[in-house]
Amino acid sequence: MSKQNKLPITVVTGFLGSGKTTLLQQVLRQPGMQDTAVLVNEFGKVGLDHHLLQVMEESTILLGGGCVCCSTRDDLVEGLSQLLNRVERGERASIRKVVIETTGLADPAPIVFTVLSHPVLQHHFYIENVIVTVDAVNGLFHLHNQPESVKQVLVADKLIITKTDLAKANEVEQLVQELQAINPSSEVHTAVYGAADAAILFTPAAASGRKSERMVAASMASGAHTQDVSSVSITFEKPLDWTAFGLWLSMLLHAKGEDIMRVKGLLDIGGPGPVVLNGVQHIIHPPDHLEEWPTEERISSLVFIMRRVDPQDILASLEAFQQTFDVEHNLPRMEVLL
Amino acid sequence: MCVLCTGAILQVHWTDRRTAEGAAVPGEDQLRFYRRGRLHRAGLANKILCHYGLKVEDWNGSKFVLSDRKGRQEIIEDLGGLWPAAEKLVGYKLNPLDSVLIGKLKHNV
Structure with a gap:
């Protein structure tokens, strides 16, 4: 429906x-x-x-x-x-x-x-x-x-x-x-x-994962971790394989759903428009397929907000999965926001 | 609702919402894409599951069957059901952040 x-x-x-x-x-x-x-x-x-x-x-x-x-x-x-x-x-x-x-x-x-x-x-x-x-x-x-x-x-x-x-x-x-x-x-x-x-x-x-430099600057400035919360922004330059990405994310959320507080982003899966992904813990909203990109850039970006999980682990895991799934040309780039 | 097995599908898992809803795809092609998508998914899932001695197969385009090397099987609907079923068969929690798993994946063991 x-x-x-x-x-x-x-x-x-x-x-x-x-x-x-x-x-x-x-x-x-x-x-x-x-x-x-x-x-x-x-x-x-x-x-x-x-x-x-x-x-x-x-x-x-x-x-x-x-x-x-x-x-x-x-x-x-x-x-x-x-x-x-x-x-x-x-x-x-x-x-x-x-x-x-x-x-x-x-x-x-x-x-x-x-x-x-x-x-x-x-x-x-x-x-x-x-x-x-x-x-x-x-x-x-x-x-x-x-x-x-x-x-x-x-x-x-x-x-x-x-x-x-x-x-x-x-x-x-x-x-x-x-x-x-x-x-x-x-x-x-x-x-x-x-x-x-x-x-x-x-x-x-607005469904954008990456906001602005202001956001990054703000998180740098505040410094102190609040209640072990850390966030990370992951970007991909090439279109993602939705099946492969879905496998990784569903496994991650199944294992760490309690600690991954938020997943939010725009993903390029090769269609005419991006997919808006929005999740709260292990609950993922039905992804929205947009007709077209809001901006010229077609870069998949994803923000994870988590507790008690090391952002480096997330990246290492995503890289290993991407490698295994034979999409090595599309390795993620990561930016730790806090 | 499936008329053969009376299995009610109450929830469409988010990973299955691949195309925009209501998108017009010609009938025959749709089925072909659908079957190919399922085989692709099972193939990718097996690259991970093999590290746990598990294997998943498409069953008639409607279900997936997850089995271990002892022949135990679980019928699953979608990825939402895959990970709990896999944990049930191996007997411990699966963790994608596990450094041992990541090491194996990276060196393609």
């Missing part, structure tokens, strides 16, 4: 008090957002977030009982199925997109997994974006002290730095550097009191 018939889901997450609800509140008020269904995950007995998101009250399904996490992702299945039923029955026929707001402690990976693997939901929804809000004032503290926070940043397609008006400029700069060091593949935006453009939230993130 093609993506055209599926509803895009945007997952909004971020640490406790980082401004998820404020952001949504502001964005949902903007014109053109009436066709959005919001699923809120309440933490604690009072569904406070639910009352705040008044505008969307009708489309809001409250996910009962705690985290959207491995343990209760049935709630998410139920919430989305309920929404789907309503859409199909014509009660909510105008719905064009879905927003899931998670709790501050939630791990977004199980949400992605649930949507991609559920036998019914996978045909009706796809994950468009994972947006993570980071508090400019407390963000650094959370990153250093809360592993949940680092995990959220790793999974993000887009990072929104909130409360920049309350923090000093150099603190914000430091935070941006640290965020880019942890997750070089994500976009970083800022928002003061939830004032972000809806277009930022609801357009697919």
